[in-house]
Amino acid sequence: xxxxxxxxxxxxxxxxxxxxxxxxxxxxxxxxxxxxxxxxxxxxxxxxxxxxxxxxxxxxxxxxxxxxxxxxxxxxxxxxxxxxxxxxxxxxxxxxxxxxxxxxxxxxxxxxxxxxxxxxxxxxxxxxxxxxxxxxxxxxxxxxxxxxxxxxxxxxxxxxxxxxxxxxxxxxxxxxxxxxxxxxxxxxxxxxxxxxxxxxxxxxxxxxxxxxxxxxxxxxxxxxxxxxxxxxxxxxxxxxxxxxxxxxxxxxxxxxxxxxxxxxxxxxxxxxxxxxxxxxxxxxxxxxxxxxxxxxxxxxxxxxxxxxxxxxxxxxxxxxxxxxxxxxxx
Numbered sequence: 001x002x003x004x005x006x007x008x009x010x011x012x013x014x015x016x017x018x019x020x021x022x023x024x025x026x027x028x029x030x031x032x033x034x035x036x037x038x039x040x041x042x043x044x045x046x047x048x049x050x051x052x053x054x055x056x057x058x059x060x061x062x063x064x065x066x067x068x069x070x071x072x073x074x075x076x077x078x079x080x081x082x083x084x085x086x087x088x089x090x091x092x093x094x095x096x097x098x099x100x101x102x103x104x105x106x107x108x109x110x111x112x113x114x115x116x117x118x119x120x121x122x123x124x125x126x127x128x129x130x131x132x133x134x135x136x137x138x139x140x141x142x143x144x145x146x147x148x149x150x151x152x153x154x155x156x157x158x159x160x161x162x163x164x165x166x167x168x169x170x171x172x173x174x175x176x177x178x179x180x181x182x183x184x185x186x187x188x189x190x191x192x193x194x195x196x197x198x199x200x201x202x203x204x205x206x207x208x209x210x211x212x213x214x215x216x217x218x219x220x221x222x223x224x225x226x227x228x229x230x231x232x233x234x235x236x237x238x239x240x241x242x243x244x245x246x247x248x249x250x251x252x253x254x255x256x257x258x259x260x261x262x263x264x265x266x267x268x269x270x271x272x273x274x275x276x277x278x279x280x281x282x283x284x285x286x287x288x289x290x291x292x293x294x295x296x297x298x299x300x301x302x303x304x305x306x307x308x309x310x311x312x313x314x315x316x317x318x319x320x321x322x323x324x325x326x327x328x329x330x
Contacts, residue, residue, distance in 0.1 A: 027071040027129070028163035031058060035092075035134040037068045047071065048158040050131060050144035058140075068134040069142065072166035075129045075156060077121035081149035085116040088143040092134045095144070098127040099169045108136045121148070129161075130168045172200035174322060182315040184231035184286065185322060188215055192226045192250075192291040203229065204315040206288060206301040214297065226291035227299065230323035232283040233313065237305050241278050244302040244310060246271040247290055251299065254287040266293050287323055 026048040030041040043059050050071055057064045075097070077083070087093045087103050090111045095103040102116035121127065133142045147153040167173075174185065184206065187198040206229055208215070214225060233255070235241060245251050245261045248269040253261035260274035278284060290299045304310040 024163055025158045026161050026163055027073040027131075028165055030070045030072075030165075031062055032068045032070075033063065033066070035066055035068050035136060037070055037132065037134075046163045049155050049161070050142055051155050052140075052142045054135075054140040065135055065137045065140070068132070070168070071129075071131045071133075071144075073129060073161055073163040074126040076126045076160045076162075077123055077148075078151060078160065079121075079149040080123040081121065082118040083121050083146055083148035083151070084118055086145040086147070086153065087114045087131070088112070088141060088145070089114070089133060090139045090141045091136045092132075093142065094132045094168070096128075096130045096169050098129075101169070106134075111139065111141055126162070128164075128166055130166050132168060169199070169201060172202065174320065177202065177320065181320055182318055183320055184229040184288075184318050185320045186215075187228040187230070189226050189228075191224060192293070194226055194228060194289075198228075202320050205312050205318070206299060207312045208297075208299045210292075210297040212296060214292070223292060223294040223297075226289065229286070229288045229290075229301075231286050231321045232319045233286040234283050234317050234319065235278045235280050235305070236317065238280040239277065239306045240275055242273055242275050242304045242310075244271055244273045244300075244304070245288065246298065246300040246302070248296050248298045249293045250289075250291045252289045253301070254285070256284045264291075269296065269298050283319070285321070285323055286318070 024046045026046045027050060029045050029047040031043040032038065033042050042062055052058070058067065085095060085097065085102055087095055088111065089105065091108045092106040093103060093114065094101065094106055095116065097119055100119070102119060103114045105112065105114045131144055144156055145153055146156050172185070181202060183202045183204040186201050186203040189196060189198045214223070243253065243260060245253050246269060247263070249266045250264040251261060251272070252259065252264055255276055260276060261272045263270065263272050288301055300312060302310050302312045
């Protein structure tokens with residue numbers, strides 16, 4: 001082979017390798033049959049933008065109606081400041097940015113624009129983004145836009161997006177948590193019967209004042225939801241520990257299967273306390289259950305050791321662990 005041809009072949013090979021190693025821009029779209037993102041995705045592809053107004057099926061092998069999509073990846077901020085996200089959808093839509101549920105309109109509806117609260121972003125920083133959509137019947141459309149400092153309202157450009165497979169917040173795999181993770185597992189349910197599949201996340205502490213709102217997770221509305229926190233609690237000192245559980249509305253607490261608080265009723269913010277003698281360095285199973293009926297919502301677990309100042313149980317004393325309610329005395 002002549003030197004010039006050899007050089008051309010090397011350049012073409014290098015160009016091909018670079019193209020293969022260069023990440024695509026856009027978001028990973030996972031397309032499902034049915035409206036619940038259930039089962040394996042029927043199609044996975046990178047969509048340059050979320051900018052769709054389908055006049056039929058979104059792709060071969062998918063139906064025109066009764067399908068759902070999850071787009072996921074990262075979005076890079078072009079500036080430091082407060083951004084607003086917008087979705088245009090027909091039908092249901094949810095949007096999380098950096099784990100925060102910013103838009104939640106999970107209903108059948110005609111073409112509708114939903115607007116998020118302002119979200120603070122830093123220039124050049126990337127944030128996880130997950131958008132879920134379902135199509136029930138009739139028209140089908142899904143778009144993702146933003147506005148911010150020096151950024152007029154527009155579709156999020158493809159070059160600001162990088163595809164990445166992400167589960168929506170609330171789908172937690174404990175086996176994949178780093179071994180030094182601290183906190184408790186929060187199981188968030190719709191309703192007050194702990195029924196159905198909960199949204200899961202690690203909460204560093206049980207220290208919530210939702211005011212008139214809610215936890216902002218799929219499956220848990222501003223009213224009529226319940227939570228079960230589970231994990232292990234490890235005292236730093238031996239001695240008499242006083243536990244304080246504050247809630248609006250109902251609350252129950254177990255330590256190593258022993259129920260120490262039982263106030264399962266509608267109430268304003270009320271504090272209950274109980275005493276236990278614990279050993280330093282020993283792990284004790286902890287379960288705290290809570291429900292919110294309506295109005296204000298709050299839940300907090302604190303402790304005091306040997307009469308010292310009361311404080312919220314810190315993350316350093318908590319280890320996430322899945323614990324069922326089987327065998328607990330209700």
